[in-house]
Amino acid sequence: MDDIKKRLEKIAQLKKNISKINQAQKEKSISIVNQEIKIEEVVSGNFISTPFGDSFLRENYFPQDYRCGEVELFQIFQSSAKTISSLARDNRLREIDIHKTVFLDTETTGLAGGAGTYIFLVGVGYFAKDQFCVRQYFMRDFNEERALLSAVNELLSDFNTIVTYNGKAFDIPLIESRFIMSGMKLNIKNPGHFDLLYPARRLWKRRLENCSLSTVERDILGVIRENDVPGYLVPEIYFRYLKTKDARALKPVFEHNLQDILSLVALVSRMCFLIEDPLNYTKYGMDIFSIGRMFDEEKRYEQCTHYYTEALKHNLAEEETSEILKLASFAYKRQGEWEDAEKIWKEIIERNREFIYYPYEELAKYYEHHLKDYQKAKIILEEALNIVENIFIREKLQYRLNRIKGKLLCQAPKLS
């Protein structure tokens, strides 16, 4: 019995020891996971003092010949304010001064907007003498938000124009709401705002798979990012940092934000060059067409038809050619270049196997109202009626044809 008792005591003792070892190992592994690694150990920067406490700031400087993909940052100074304001569709930007312009991008805790989304990193780029400077303000925890906003606010007060990518819908409303939530006032009042997303769409949506900054950056600027963090992971990385206090995973977020800002600068230059000298800055027919469309919308029809014609010299898909021919014909019509318009409407009819109504209608209008050649109008309408089956279109054609026939009757020499 004693033997059994002794053995049981020994087993209990062994179990206690195993449990102690397990506990020690557990604590050791937790201490490894939760080892605090501060942001200043991972990202070189300093703490700046604000009325609301300290804020972490990283600064980077880029020399005059620094390239972002294929574009030198300082080429932006060759961009004309007129082109920028035209791209932005904002006349206020006719006065843009690049030295008074900030390039801004934020990293946040999500997309949701409203009170629940915080900005934890604000990147701001600007030209300072012969260098381009990027400042990145970082919030180590939610209680540093006012310090971050205060530091950003102080910098922004030196500028009057902001450049962003989708900032009209995302960054700026979020910044404004964070200032309101913090009971603070933004120093920069009613700035000029050049949001590059919209001109990028106008220029490249026909050619690129999408117009996200990363796609435009890769396909237009030739920027290749290594070890980039996809945007959707950014909130998760920040929340993990808050939990573990290990800042290592934040380094790529700083790099991502920095690259976004450099790309904004390069993109402004690239867009301006493209608009000012399209044939030298793109080999793509659809880019040239898009530029033609921009002139079309500005009612600058001479340039518009010039670029439509240039675009048509490229090897394009059938539906792309059709779209360009259609817009070119209407641009000629608005210029009063009727013969060019007529030529295109005829070409469209010849090219398309399926019936398209508008070139027949336009030709009929041209012959009836402009040339007053009712016979020609009659022929084109009858030609259309011979092909088309759609009842609604037939009714419209027939109505027009009846009127023409009436006019022909009036013209006919009266028999006495």
Next chain:
DNA sequence: AGGATACGTGCGTCGAGGTA
């Protein structure tokens, strides 16, 4: 996932010019 924005489309209105 939430919100802002631009764009395309359809419809109504208006003025100019032409016609019965």
Next chain:
DNA sequence: TACCTCGACGCACGTATCCT
């Protein structure tokens, strides 16, 4: 004089698309 036709413009609405 009344009506028709066209083109330009503005408005409303639905849709697609970016940001993290």
